[in-house]
Amino acid sequence: MASKFTVxxxxxxxxxxxxxxxxxxxxxxxFFLAFAFSFTNQRLISPNATEFVGLSNYxxxxxxxxxxxxxxxxxxxxxxxxxGAPEYPSLRTLTRNNPDRPDxxxxxxxxxxxxxxxxxxxxxxxxxxxxxxxxxxxxxxLIVAPVQAGLALGLALLINQRLRxxxxxxxxxxxxVVVSIVVVSLLWRLIYDGQSGLLNNLLGAISFGVIPPVxxxxxxxxxxxxxxxxxxxxxxxxxxxxxxxxxxxxxxxxYEAAAIEGASKWQVFRYITWPGLRNTAVLILIVITMQxxxxxxxxxxxxxxxxxxxxQTIVFQAIERGxxxxxxxxxxxxxxxxxxxxxxxxxxxxxxxxxxx
Amino acid sequence: MAMIAADNRGLRLVxxxxxxxxxxxxxxFPLVFMLxxxxxxxxQLLQDxxxxxxxxxxxDISLQxxxxxxxxxxxxTFVFNSVLVTGVTVALSxxxxxxxxxxxxxxxWKGRNTLLALLLATLILPFETIAIPLLMMxxxxxxxxxxxxxxxWLNSYRVQIIPFIADGLTVFLFVQYxxxxxxxxxxxxxxxxxxxxxxxxxxxxxxxxxxxxxxxILKFLVMYNxxxxxxxxxxxxxxxxxxxxxxxxxxxxxAWGEVMAYLSMITVPVLAFYLYxxxxxxxxxxxxxxxx
Numbered sequence: 001m002a003s004k005f006t007v008x009x010x011x012x013x014x015x016x017x018x019x020x021x022x023x024x025x026x027x028x029x030x031f032f033l034a035f036a037f038s039f040t041n042q043r044l045i046s047p048n049a050t051e052f053v054g055l056s057n058y059x060x061x062x063x064x065x066x067x068x069x070x071x072x073x074x075x076x077x078x079x080x081x082x083x084g085a086p087e088y089p090s091l092r093t094l095t096r097n098n099p100d101r102p103d104x105x106x107x108x109x110x111x112x113x114x115x116x117x118x119x120x121x122x123x124x125x126x127x128x129x130x131x132x133x134x135x136x137x138x139x140x141x142l143i144v145a146p147v148q149a150g151l152a153l154g155l156a157l158l159i160n161q162r163l164r165x166x167x168x169x170x171x172x173x174x175x176x177v178v179v180s181i182v183v184v185s186l187l188w189r190l191i192y193d194g195q196s197g198l199l200n201n202l203l204g205a206i207s208f209g210v211i212p213p214v215x216x217x218x219x220x221x222x223x224x225x226x227x228x229x230x231x232x233x234x235x236x237x238x239x240x241x242x243x244x245x246x247x248x249x250x251x252x253x254x255y256e257a258a259a260i261e262g263a264s265k266w267q268v269f270r271y272i273t274w275p276g277l278r279n280t281a282v283l284i285l286i287v288i289t290m291q292x293x294x295x296x297x298x299x300x301x302x303x304x305x306x307x308x309x310x311x312q313t314i315v316f317q318a319i320e321r322g323x324x325x326x327x328x329x330x331x332x333x334x335x336x337x338x339x340x341x342x343x344x345x346x347x348x349x350x351x352x353x354x355x356x357x
Numbered sequence: 358m359a360m361i362a363a364d365n366r367g368l369r370l371v372x373x374x375x376x377x378x379x380x381x382x383x384x385x386f387p388l389v390f391m392l393x394x395x396x397x398x399x400x401q402l403l404q405d406x407x408x409x410x411x412x413x414x415x416x417d418i419s420l421q422x423x424x425x426x427x428x429x430x431x432x433x434t435f436v437f438n439s440v441l442v443t444g445v446t447v448a449l450s451x452x453x454x455x456x457x458x459x460x461x462x463x464x465x466w467k468g469r470n471t472l473l474a475l476l477l478a479t480l481i482l483p484f485e486t487i488a489i490p491l492l493m494m495x496x497x498x499x500x501x502x503x504x505x506x507x508x509x510w511l512n513s514y515r516v517q518i519i520p521f522i523a524d525g526l527t528v529f530l531f532v533q534y535x536x537x538x539x540x541x542x543x544x545x546x547x548x549x550x551x552x553x554x555x556x557x558x559x560x561x562x563x564x565x566x567x568x569x570x571x572x573x574i575l576k577f578l579v580m581y582n583x584x585x586x587x588x589x590x591x592x593x594x595x596x597x598x599x600x601x602x603x604x605x606x607x608x609x610x611x612a613w614g615e616v617m618a619y620l621s622m623i624t625v626p627v628l629a630f631y632l633y634x635x636x637x638x639x640x641x642x643x644x645x646x647x648x649x
Contacts, residue, residue, distance in 0.1 A: 011553045012466025019457035020472055022523035026491065027479045033490035044496060155380070163373065171635050172381045175388065178631045178638065180582035182600045183620050187387040190406065190613070198390065201407045237384070238642055245643035294485040297584045315485045322489030323589045331489035339486040346481060 034339070037332035044326035057333035063126040065107070067094060068119050079118065088120050095124070130334070133305075133312035136224060140231075140313065141292040148232045149239060149284050156243035157273075170244075174237035181234060185301035188230045192216035192302075217303055220310035227298050227311060235291070239284050246280030247273070282353045286346050293342050314338050386412065391624070395422055395617035402614050422618035426606075429615055431594060432622065435602035439623075442517045442598060443580040449522045450576050451569055457523070458531025459557050463543050473532070479525040485585070491520065492589050512593045521580060527572050530644060534568035535561065571641035574634070581627065599623040 038057055042050045071079045071086040080087045095104045107124040110131060114120045125131050159170045176184060191198045194215030203211045216226040254272045263271070296315040299305060305312040305320070314334060322331020389412050394402045396418045405411045426432055460466065461473050495510040510516040538561065546556050562569075584600045591597045594605070600623075606616045631638050 008464050009466045012460045012464040012469055015456040015460035015464065015553070015557075016466075016469070016472065018453045019523040019528055020476070022453070022519070023476055023479060023525065023528075026520035027482060027487060027524070028475070030487040030491040030494055031482055033494060034487060037490055037493065042493065044493060158377065158380070161373070163370075163377075166377075167635075169377045169381055170639070171632065173384050174639060174642075175628065175631070176384060177642070178578060178627055179388070179624055180584070180600055182582070182584050182603060183391075183624050184387070186603070186616065186620060187391055191387060191390070193406075196403055196407050198386075198406055198411060233384070241639050241642045242645070290481075290483055294483050296485060300584075300588075318485070318489055319585065319589070323492060328489060328493045335486045335489050339482070342483060342486070343481065 031339075034332045034335045037329050038336050040329050042328040042332070044322075044328055053329075057329050058337075059126070060330070061127050061130050061333060061337065063107070064110070064131070065104070065124050066121055067091070067104070067124060068121045071118050071120070086118065086120075091122060091124070129309055129312055130317055132309045133314050133317045136310070136312055137293060137295060137314045139224065140228060140295055141289055143228050144232060144292045145285060145288045148236055148288055149281070151232065152236050152239035152284070153243050153277075155236065155240040156247055157269075159240065159244060160247050173240060176234045177237045179234075181297045182301055184230065184234045185298045188226075189217065189302050192226050192230075194218055218307055220308045223303055223307060223311050227302060231292075231295070231298060235288075239288065242284055242287075243277070243280060246277045250276035282349070285353070286349055289345055289349065290342060293338065314341075388624075388628070391617055391620055394614065395621040396420070397422075397614060399612055399614045402617070422612075422614040423622070425612070426615045426618045426622070429612075430602060430605040430619070432602070432619065434595060435597055435599045436623070438514075438596060439581060439598040439600075442514060443577060445514075446518050446521050446580050447573050447576045449518070450524075450527055451572055453523055454527040454572065455531050455562075455565070455569070456557070457528050458535050459561060461528070461532050462535040462538075463540070463556070463561075464553065476525045476528055480529070488585060488589070495520070495590065511590050512596050514596060516590045517583075517587055517596070517598070520586075521576075526645065527576065530572055530575075531565075531568060534565060538564055567640070570637050571644050574638055574641040575645070 039052060039054060040050050041053050069088045069091075071088055074080050091109055094101050095107050098104065104124060107126050108128045110123045110125040110128050112120055112122040155173055159166060159173065194200070194213060194217075197213075197216070199216065200213040204213065214222060216222050250273065254276075255268065258268050258272055294315055295313045296319065299311050299313055299316045300319075303311045305316055315338065318331045318334035318338065321327045321334065390406075393412055393414055394406070396414055397405065398417055398419075398421070401416050405416070410416070457476075461469055495516050497508060498510050500507050500510060500513075500515070542560060543556055546560055551559070581598075582600065583598065587598050587601045591601060594602070603616075603619065606612070606619060
C-alpha cells in the first residue's frame with residue numbers, strides 16, 4: 001500500500017509539475033510582483049537602486065481634492081463677467097508655487113460644478129489623465145456588457161430557428177471573432193474615416209445628404225462611442241455561441257408542452273427560455289465584463305487615447321507608463337487597481353446573481 | 358383561406374431570411390472591403406470607398422499591392438515568426454496541460470486538490486493585470502544557451518512562447534473532459550500492470566480527440582492574434598509576429614493598398630482554416646461556456 005502511494009505521488013508531480021511550475025512562475029508570481037513593485041520606484045532599467053516608497057504611487061494616481069472659489073469682483077463689488085459667465089480666479093495661482101496651499105502643488109482641474117450660488121467648486125486631481133481613463137473604461141464596460149450580451153442573445157435566438165442554411169449564417173456571424181482585433185481595428189479606422197469613410201458615405205446616402213460627415217475617431221464626443229460599436233461588432237459572435245450552447249441544454253419537451261398549452265411567444269421566452277438560461281447569463285456577464293476591462297488593442301491602433309484623452313483606458317495607461325515610459329512601478333500600481341476593480345465587480349455580480357434560497 | 362395561410366407562411370419565411378441576410382451583411386462587409394481594396398491602386402481604393410464599388414473587384418485590378426507589401430516589409434519573416442511561435446506554443450501546451458489534467462483526474466497524489474484550486478483561481482486574473490510585472494521579470498531572467506549564461510529574454514522566441522504554454526483555462530478544459538471518461542477503464546489497466554505513461558498514451562489520448570482539438574483551437578486563436586505582449590518584448594523585427602509587423606506599414610507615408618494586401622495575407626489563411634473546421638471552432642468557444 002505504502003509503495004503504491006509513493007508511486008502515485010511521484011507520477012502526479014511529474015505529470016502536473018510542468019504546468020504547475022509554469023503557471024506559478026508566469027502568472028502567479030507576476031501577480032504578486034505587481035503588488036510588490038507598486039510600493040517601490042522600480043524602473044525597467046535604472047542605474048539607481050530601487051527604493052520602497054510606500055503608497056506614493058497610489059497617491060499620485062488617486063489623489064483628488066476640491067476647492068471652492070468665489071467669483072472675481074471688480075472694485076465696485078460686482079461680479080466680473082467673461083463670455084457671459086462669471087469669471088473665477090485662475091487655479092494656477094493655487095496650484096503653482098503657492099506657499100499657503102502646498103497640498104495643491106502640481107494638481108490640475110478635472111472638472112468643476114456649481115451648486116446654485118455664485119461659488120464654483122473645482123475638483124482637482126494629481127493625475128487627471130488616469131482618472132479620465134478610469135471613467136472611460138467604466139463607460140465602456142457599462143455599455144458593452146449589457147448591449148453585447150443582449151444582442152448576442154438576440155442573435156442566438158435567431159440562429160436557433162430551424163431553417164435551411166441556418167449554419168451558414170451562424171458561421172458568418174461568428175466570423176469577426178476569429179479575425180484579430182488589430183486587423184479589425186485598422187479596417188474600421190478606414191470605415192470611420194472623416195472624409196471618405198464608408199460610414200459617412202452610407203449615412204449621407206440614406207439621409208440624402210442631410211447627415212453631415214463626422215470625423216468619428218477625431219471628435220472627442222464620438223470617438224469612444226465608435227470604438228464601443230466596433231468592439232461589440234467584433235465580439236458579439238463569441239457570446240452568441242455561448243448563449244446558443246445554453247439554449248440547446250433546455251429540454252425540447254418543455255417547448256412541446258408550452259405549444260400544447262397555447263403559450264404565446266413571449267410567454268415561452270419568459271417562462272421557459274429565460275429561466276433555462278440563468279447560469280449562462282451569469283457566466284456571459286462575468287466574461288464580457290472581464291474582457292471589456294482589458295480594452296487596449298483597439299485604442300492603440302485607432303486613437304492612442306486621443307482626441308483630448310477621450311479614449312484613454314486603464315490598460316492603455318498601464319502600458320503607456322510601464323512600457324512606454326519604462327515606469328514599472330506606476331504601471332504596476334495601475335495593474336493592481338485594475339485587478340481590484342475586476343475582482344470587486346465579479347464578486348458583486350456573483351452576489352447579485354446568486355441562487356436565492 | 359388555405360391560400361392566404363400559405364402565402365403568409367411564405368411571406369414570413371422571406372422576412373426571416375431577409376433579416377438573416379441583412380445581419381450577415383453587417384458582419385461580413387469589412388472583410389469584403391479588405392479583400393477588394395487589396396486589389397486596387399491607392400487612389401482608386403480611396404475613391405471607391407465612397408460608394409458600392411468598395412465591395413466589388415472593379416477598375417484597375419491587380420496583385421501589385423501584394424508584391425509591393427513584400428518589398429516594403431519583411432513579410433516572410435513576420436509570418437515565419439508567427440507560425441513558429443504559435444505552432445510550438447500550441448504543441449507544448451497540449452502536451453503539458455493534458456498531462457496535468459490527467460494527473461489531477463486519474464492519479465492520486467498529495468496536494469492535488471490544493472494545486473488544482475490554485476490553478477483555477479488564476480482564471481480571474483486578466484492577462485493585462487500581470488503584463489507589466491511580467492515584462493520586468495522576463496527582462497531580467499537568465500537563460501542558458503550554447504554560448505553560456507545570458508540575462509534577459511527580450512527579443513527572443515522563448516519570451517513569446519514559454520509564458521503562454523500553460524494556463525488555467527486549458528488545464529481546466531482537460532480536467533472537465535477527463536472527468537467524464539470511464540474511470541473503471543483506467544483502474545482496470547492499472548491492475549493489469551500498465552504504466553501511467555501507457556494509460557495516458559494508449560487509453561486516454563485516443564478517447565480525447567475533441568478536447569485536444571478544442572484546446573488547440575483556443576490556444577491558436579490567442580497566440581496568433583496576440584498583440585500587446587509581442588509589442589512590448591520584441592523591438593527587433595527579426596522576432597516580431599505578424600500583428601506587430603503591421604506597424605512597419607505605418608512608418609513614413611501610409612499606402613493603404615499595401616496595408617490591405619498585408620491584412621488579407623495574415624487574415625485569409627485563418628478564415629479559411631475557420632471555415633474548413635467551422636464546427637470545431639464554434640464547439641471550442643462553446644465549451645469555454647460550460648465552466649462554473
